[in-house]
Amino acid sequence: MKVKVLVAAIGVLAVMVLVGCGGGETSTTASTAASGSTETTAAETATSAQPTKASITVGVLVPQTGFAANYGPEAQQGIDMALAEMGVDSGVEVKIITADEDVLDASNTLERLKKMVETDGAQIVIGPVFGSSQQAVAPYLTQAKIPWFSFLGASKDLAGSGGTAFVWPGADQLTAGPLGDYAAKTLGYKKIATLAPDYAYGHDSITGATDTFTAAGGKVIQQQWVPLGTTDMLQYATKIDKNADALLMWLVPSDAASFVKEYRNLGVKIPLLMFLGIFDPTFQEVGDLLVGEIGLNEYNPNLDNARNTAFVQSYKAKYNAIPNQTTAFAYTVMENIIQGVQKSGGKTSVEDLRAAMNGMALDTVIGPATYSPDGIASSNRYIVKAAQAADKTYIWDPIETYENVGAPK
Numbered sequence: 001m002k003v004k005v006l007v008a009a010i011g012v013l014a015v016m017v018l019v020g021c022g023g024g025e026t027s028t029t030a031s032t033a034a035s036g037s038t039e040t041t042a043a044e045t046a047t048s049a050q051p052t053k054a055s056i057t058v059g060v061l062v063p064q065t066g067f068a069a070n071y072g073p074e075a076q077q078g079i080d081m082a083l084a085e086m087g088v089d090s091g092v093e094v095k096i097i098t099a100d101e102d103v104l105d106a107s108n109t110l111e112r113l114k115k116m117v118e119t120d121g122a123q124i125v126i127g128p129v130f131g132s133s134q135q136a137v138a139p140y141l142t143q144a145k146i147p148w149f150s151f152l153g154a155s156k157d158l159a160g161s162g163g164t165a166f167v168w169p170g171a172d173q174l175t176a177g178p179l180g181d182y183a184a185k186t187l188g189y190k191k192i193a194t195l196a197p198d199y200a201y202g203h204d205s206i207t208g209a210t211d212t213f214t215a216a217g218g219k220v221i222q223q224q225w226v227p228l229g230t231t232d233m234l235q236y237a238t239k240i241d242k243n244a245d246a247l248l249m250w251l252v253p254s255d256a257a258s259f260v261k262e263y264r265n266l267g268v269k270i271p272l273l274m275f276l277g278i279f280d281p282t283f284q285e286v287g288d289l290l291v292g293e294i295g296l297n298e299y300n301p302n303l304d305n306a307r308n309t310a311f312v313q314s315y316k317a318k319y320n321a322i323p324n325q326t327t328a329f330a331y332t333v334m335e336n337i338i339q340g341v342q343k344s345g346g347k348t349s350v351e352d353l354r355a356a357m358n359g360m361a362l363d364t365v366i367g368p369a370t371y372s373p374d375g376i377a378s379s380n381r382y383i384v385k386a387a388q389a390a391d392k393t394y395i396w397d398p399i400e401t402y403e404n405v406g407a408p409k
Helices: 071-090 106-118 131-144 177-185 200-215 253-265 282-289 306-319 325-343 350-357
Strands: 002-005 054-062 092-100 124-126 148-150 165-167 191-197 219-226 246-249 272-275 294-297 362-364 367-371 377-388 394-405
Touching: 054 071, 054 106, 054 325, 071 092, 071 306, 071 325, 092 106, 092 325, 106 124, 106 131, 124 325, 131 148, 131 165, 131 200, 148 325, 165 350, 177 200, 177 246, 177 272, 177 294, 177 377, 177 394, 191 200, 200 219, 200 246, 200 272, 253 272, 253 282, 282 377, 282 394, 294 394, 306 325, 325 350, 325 362
Parallel strands: 002 394, 054 092, 054 124, 124 148, 148 165, 191 219, 191 246, 246 272, 272 294
Antiparallel strands: 294 377, 362 367, 367 377, 377 394
16 A cells, blocks of 8 residues: 655635434443443552543543434443453543433523533543534533544644644644645546535535646546535535536535436446545445445544554454444544543643644554644545455445645645
8 A cells, every 4th residue: 555645735615514303311331331320430450550540531422313313322332442452451431421412403402511521521522524503612611621532523623722632633624635635646537526415525625626636736526515514415416517527525424325326327427536435324325336446434444553453352352243334433532531631640621732733643443643733633545446355245335545644734
């Protein structure tokens, strides 16, 4: 696999938005769910290597109901795995409380967050995922001085002096940049069309890729934006500008699968450039339609590094499935939080965690990573090609690595 470092100046702010709806608040536990306990314990005793035993309460604010309900249990699986693996040796005792994120009514999400903080005592928050939710809760979290960790991206303006966010795996407007760079410089494309949802994350992730594409001499000749809730993807497939060398696209997995089916049924031959591709298990349903297409992964279960290999093996053993990005990054962020609390000596303020995590060398499932002084992660991105493995499953095969992507230079 080739390795590149992408350096690009991209000025458009971005927000991660996914679509779902919310319900009421619940409590869950990784180690004692069967007994109805409301706590998840990462450590009962401190080790000699970590003399300070910290006890923290972490609120997990993710969608649990609606058509994006899969994000909740998938994130919880990753958090549970991180807590179980770090165990008593972490020296940090963690209580997990959860609430359902509602993107259709961000005021509901905010009220649930307030209860997590003011009633249940959350000192650190993981999530939310939706850009609308992030924008709604960020002022409250800033005023309350509560650190929150995105695990599927966020806008850089929610970190630094403007907010209390820690952004993983990097600022949204930078994360897709390598795909545009690769399309222009390696694939030699001169003209592209784009397709993405018509909300902040769709616009900003696509802008990140088109900025690097145009900086390398390419031209964007068409852009289509899909309104939230759209189910008819045929209308967008039929409108693709046939003069484009490729279609750069990002849609949530179910919508992306529907679009690809319509695209192939029409016999359109224009190559696809798929930001984030299509996740498992949806990918297995449409993989035969994507073999040979190029994409960009933030996470990929086929990454060849020791941390990812161990993580995938553990996940398969526990859940008899392949982990996806949601699980992998919730796992990673939970680890990052515990490591930050360890280094801070048990302190959980934004200032203490940023000081502790600034420049910390993190060994993650996507390779080496760090957080900037503003709390924005830099990590690897992977150019991938859709392929069929020897066992007949479909995979995104990593073919090139871009290092240190995510934090503004």
